[in-house]
Amino acid sequence: MECEGDKTYTEPGSCPVCKMDLTLVELTSKTLADESISEESIFNLTSKWHTEENEVIQLKDLKGKTLVMVMIYTSCKAACPRLVADMRNIEAQLPDEKIKDIQFVMVSIDPETDTPERLKAFAIENMMDEEQWLFLQGTEGSVREFANVLSVKYKEISPIDFSHSNIISVFNAQGELMHQQEGLGVNNKETIASILEVTP
Known part of the structure; x- marks a missing residue:
């Protein structure tokens, strides 16, 4: 009424x-x-992404869960393994009953190399093939657009090497950015608190 x-x-x-x-x-x-969905939500982005299962999704398909997102590439031997370890460390500190409402999303900055098959193999190798983990391959344009939203800077140094920011971002269930953690192996107490605050 x-x-x-x-x-x-x-x-x-x-x-x-x-x-x-x-x-x-x-x-x-x-x-x-x-x-x-507010104007600040990443769900307003209309780009399409391939998952490690080769399904085509849009970011708005992730609506309803807390998103913990990071941009990596699978052939990285320096920063990315540390970022993966940081993501695993964050997951390990969250209560089991909350995990079903959280999606950990790894977005590749190297869509040419990181095919869905490659991402799937990487997920299995790193024991990140459970439901709460999601790997995304976009186009060069969609990766650039998403990196701008996250304030992630990256630059191709060679065909298999990139220089990039090390940022883990937390989004609420409506796709609004709530927190960012910058650096490798940093204290993630604030990140954990932010995730718990926005996860019902």
Whole structure:
């Protein structure tokens, strides 16, 4: 029930303010979707991604879970193994009952090398092939766009080597950025607190 645009009532009858009859307002799924995705949400990005299972998804398909995201590439021998270890360390500190509501997402900055097959093999090698882990391969354009959103800088040094920022980002279930952890092997107490705060 609605009156004056912003007041809502759950019972039929008349408005105590203007005395007009209350009318039932149907909330469509579109209305609900529009309400829950803000302008800051990464779910507004329309790029398509391949998962390690070679399924095509958009970021909005991840809506409803807390997202812990990092940009890596599988042939990296320096920073990325440390970032993977940091992600594993964060996962290990979270209560088991929360894990079902959290998605750990590894986004490749090297879409040419990191095919879905390669990402799948990497996931298995690193024991990250459980449901809470997701690996994404995009196009060069979608990777660049997403890196800009996360303030991740990366640069190709050679065909198999990139210089890149080491940032782990936490998003709430509506895709809004809540926290970023920068550096390798840093104290992740604030990151854990942020994840627990936004995960029901």
